[in-house]
Amino acid sequence: xxxxxxxxxxxxxxxxxxxxxxxxxxxxxxxxxxxxxxxxxxxxxxxxxxxxxxxxxxxxxxxxxxxxxxxxxxxxxxxxxxxxxxxxxxxxxxxxxxxxxxxxxxxxxxxxxxxx
Amino acid sequence: xxxxxxxxxxxxxxxxxxxxxxxxxxxxxxxxxxxxxxxxxxxxxxxxxxxxxxxxxxxxxxxxxxxxxxxxxxxxxxxxxxxxxxxxxxxxxxxxxxxxxxxxxxxxxxxxx
Numbered sequence: 001x002x003x004x005x006x007x008x009x010x011x012x013x014x015x016x017x018x019x020x021x022x023x024x025x026x027x028x029x030x031x032x033x034x035x036x037x038x039x040x041x042x043x044x045x046x047x048x049x050x051x052x053x054x055x056x057x058x059x060x061x062x063x064x065x066x067x068x069x070x071x072x073x074x075x076x077x078x079x080x081x082x083x084x085x086x087x088x089x090x091x092x093x094x095x096x097x098x099x100x101x102x103x104x105x106x107x108x109x110x111x112x113x114x115x116x
Numbered sequence: 117x118x119x120x121x122x123x124x125x126x127x128x129x130x131x132x133x134x135x136x137x138x139x140x141x142x143x144x145x146x147x148x149x150x151x152x153x154x155x156x157x158x159x160x161x162x163x164x165x166x167x168x169x170x171x172x173x174x175x176x177x178x179x180x181x182x183x184x185x186x187x188x189x190x191x192x193x194x195x196x197x198x199x200x201x202x203x204x205x206x207x208x209x210x211x212x213x214x215x216x217x218x219x220x221x222x223x224x225x226x227x228x229x
Binding site for chain 1: 120122147149156157158159160161164166174175206208213214216217218219220221222223225
């Protein structure tokens with residue numbers, strides 16, 4: 001089955017700095033890669049996603065890049081704000097016919113702290 | 117207001133007791149999922165249901181059971197056979213079972229005393 005590794009486990013930045021979180025995956029059949037933000041005591045919320053036919057996607061201060069050859073993808077947050085502080089999870093889902101089809105496999109999570 | 121609701125938010129049970137966690141969605145989604153979250157770990161899939169009256173085991177199904185008798189409901193029972201039941205449980209749904217976004221509920225924190 002799929003295995004997703006996420007780094008770093010904690011990340012501390014100053015307000016206005018950039019933050020980068022990296023993930024690698026094992027199943028070359030994976031083709032959908034969402035990023036979720038989880039605030040304390042709440043369920044995860046999708047913040048951005050990318051599919052395997054796209055190398056980069058941007059939404060305001062958030063961007064995601066995907067390198068299918070190397071099997072890794074990254075989340076980039078620019079001009080960080082204190083409200084960006086949360087736990088961020090990467091995940092992967094595979095194509096039909098594969099063992100990870102339809103099932104999200106999550107990374108271990110990154111605790112991001114943005115200091116004012 | 118469309119969404120996924122989980123109740124209760126906090127649940128306490130004595131060791132050896134079965135407990136059922138509720139998950140309801142009014143998004144008209146076919147697929148529903150249960151995940152378990154432990155501190156410092158990602159979410160792990162317990163059970164999933166592609167469509168009503170159907171469900172399959174996920175990666176950590178031992179000690180859990182589910183039912184899917186109605187499209188909008190997917191309750192999870194944590195049985196006494198689950199060795200470490202204390203965790204944060206998250207329910208999710210997606211329009212169809214495929215490679216697309218899953219929408220999460222607010223979660224239920226279960227503590228077994």
